Amino acid sequence: MASSQEFVDFVIGQIEDAGEIVAKKMFGEYAIYADGKIFGLICENQLFIKPTKSGKKFIGDVTEAPPYKGAKPSFLIQDKIEDKKWLSKLVRISSKELPIPKPKKKKVAQKKKNFMEKYLKIKKLFEQNANKEKATQEARYMRDKFSFYGIHTPLRKSIYKEFLKEEKRNKKIDWDFLDKCYEDEYREFQYLAIDYLIAFQKFLTYDDASKIFRYVKKKQWWDTIDKFDRILGNIGLNDKRIDDLMLKYSTDEDFWVRRIAIDHQLLRKEKTNTQLLEKIIVNNLPSDEFFINKAIGWSLRDYSKTNPNWVRDFIKKYKTKMDKLSIKEASKYV
Secondary structure: OOOOHHHHHHHHHHOHHHOOEEEEEEOOEEEEEEOOEEEEEEEOOEEEEOOOHHHHHHHOOOOEEOOOOOOOOEEEEOHHHHOHHHHHHHHHHHHHHOOOOOOOHHHHHHHHHHHHHHHHHHHHHHHHOOOHHHHHHHHHHOOOOOEOOOOOHHHHHHHOHHHHHHHHHHOOOOHHHHHHHHHOOEHHHHHHHHHHHHHOHHHOOHHHHHHHHHHHOOOOOHHHHHHHHHHHHHHOOOOOHHHHHHHHHOOOOOHHHHHHHHHOOOOOHHHOOHHHHHHHHHOOOOOOOHHHHHHHHHHHHHHHOOOHHHHHHHHHHHOOOOOHHHHHHHOOOO
């Protein structure tokens, strides 16, 4: 049974003279602070005070009990909880002996410094290797949707090759760094974020899908979308919850999201879930969107290398609903 707000308010009122008292929710119960120090817990409408030598001496006949299963024993305050003066004094005595909490801001600031240092270091290398002529060509190829440094793919990847190796040794994805990369106006930084995720593929889990989805929805174009399909799809090889997520994606109002669902099983060969593939494609029939019709054709063409009969039967079954582009792409090897 969780503690009631009425009891929490009562306890705070009883010890209001002990300093600046604050109760914060913690694991469904409450931690109580005096002047920034946590000195006790409220669990199941009972007050527990952290054990100290001075507190034990002040109480005298101490009753000790764990606030919750698995916790270390604390001083359980029972009848004396009604004595406001006594209780406030106990809190002051206990708080005085308890250690000052470690500051967290420095850790956050250090974390911010770390990812910014990495970002700025790579940005400097990108700038040093920029090629204006190539940048203009790449921007034009992408319909001037993005800015480019104009760095050829092999050179770009070589610039951060050692960086990715070092990051993998940490076995921890730096999402702050990836967020910064995706905010950058230059497209090479989005490519870096994707290469980073590919390098960390084996560390990615279903819980990371929502974080990746934030990138899916930003700065959308085929060059990044056609990487995210495999990144998310590969998570699904180890976690079948991705199947349901892709089925959900397949009916999204955003056609780029639907494109990911259609193509997320590319190169799976015998591991392709044909029932899922069929459902996702059918959810997108009929369509007059080029990028959807192209994706349908690609997904079927890819699987036709493994099972041409299945693809041939699929085309026959849904031919009247399929776009000519999809049929053309899907029929290449059948």
